[in-house]
Amino acid sequence: MRHSFTADTAQRFATIALGHVKREYPNKPANVFSGPDDARTPSDLHPIFHGSLDWHSCVHGYWMMAHILRKFPEIPAAKNIRALFDEMLAPEKVAGECAYQAKPTSRGFERPYGWGWLLKLSAELSLLDDRRWSGNLKPLSDVFVQRFADFLPIATYPIRVGTHFNTAFAMRLAADYADTLNDTALGTLLKNTAMRWYGKDEDCPAWGEPSGDDFLSSALTEAECMRRLMPDEDFRPWFDRFLPEIMAQRPATLFSPASVSDRSDGKIAHLDGLNLSRAWCWRSLAKALPGSDPRRSIMERAAEEHLASALPHVEGDYMGEHWLASFATLALEA
Incomplete structure (x- = not known):
């Protein structure tokens, strides 16, 4: 059965997030101290993003809450999300x-993971009917575009x-931000960089996946x-070269959920x-192929198997609970 993002799931995930985004401790800071004056509490250093264990x-x-508010504005948690925002x-x-x-010591802060997520948040806020929050966040979004x-x-x-x-x-x-906000300069930079870095890659072995603390599949x-x-017409030949043995379910590691x-x-x-992130990728990549492509069913089945393995564990222990629902949302909404 195909997993989907329902109002009940959104309510559950929103309740999880509302319980931790203002929870200041435990906290894992990523700060560079240049002197004793930098020894400050998380909420003093980060007035907004001091919860959830890390920035x-x-x-x-x-x-995730902004996305839920856009998709399910009538669920009970929506009122609390608006008040929080x-x-x-x-x-x-x-x-x-x-x-x-x-x-000066913040130049490399959260590079590049936090940069991408901040712009993803900004893009989502810009899609809400209430544009105040997007406008308020713009100075910080501009910082990370420049980064x-x-x-x-x-x-x-x-x-x-x-x-x-x-x-x-x-x-x-960041590409979602560039498209949503019509930032053509950023979009062009992202495309040119991706082609420079990855454009000639082929026959990906996925070696080393998974390592002991992966939450992303490099491949x-x-x-x-x-x-x-x-563009679709360029991506499909690139994808054919990059993962040429999907019909044989190779590299095998990409089709087996991690333990x-x-x-x-x-x-x-x-x-x-x-x-969860593999499920997100497999779903998105499958949709990029023609409906008649026999690889689609293989990729979609892999996505469902990965979702089935992870979804029961989105909550329960704070080490996962403070972040996994966001990745589940990505996968369910792919």
Whole structure:
């Protein structure tokens, strides 16, 4: 049975996020201290995104709630989401987040994972009927657009790992911002960089997948990035070369959900996210192929198997609960 994103699921996921985006502790900071004055509490450093264990998880918790508010504006949690956004996505709090980013030591803060998620959040907010929150966040969005503009031209090589440093994932999220906000300069930069980094890749072995703390598939995330940034007529021949043995379900590792041995271990719990992000990629990639393509059913079945493995574990232990619902939303909405 195909998994879908229903109002009941949205209510459940929103309730999870509302319970952690303002939960300041435990907290895993990503700050560079330049002196004793930088020893401040998370909420003092980050007036908005101080919950959810870490900055980036808090950002994509907000993204998920914005998406839920757009898709299911009448569910019970919608009222609480609006109240949260009124309180937290306020100009003075955005100014505080911008002040942190203005410090010289913040140049590499959350690069590139948090950058992509912040722009993904901004794009989602811009699609809501109430445009105040999108307008309020714009100064911070502008900071991260500039971060991409400064970084991508000097990044000689992509980063292909299955964790936060993966460049394809960040560019895939940023592409949604570029299209939604009609930022042609950013969109062109993303497309040119993707072609420079990944355009000649072929016969991907997916070696090393999964490693012990992956939450992204290096192979499938790259393919999804290229699907998003290339025209269909160019993407399909590239995809044929990149993963040429899908009919034989090779590389085999991409078709088998990862096993998660201990969900109280934050790194091992990443593997539930790997299963969800693979499902997101397989679903998106399958839809890019013609309906008559026999690979579609194989890819869709792989997606459903990965979803079935991970969805029961979106909540239960805080090491996964503070972020997994966002990845489940990506997969269910692909």
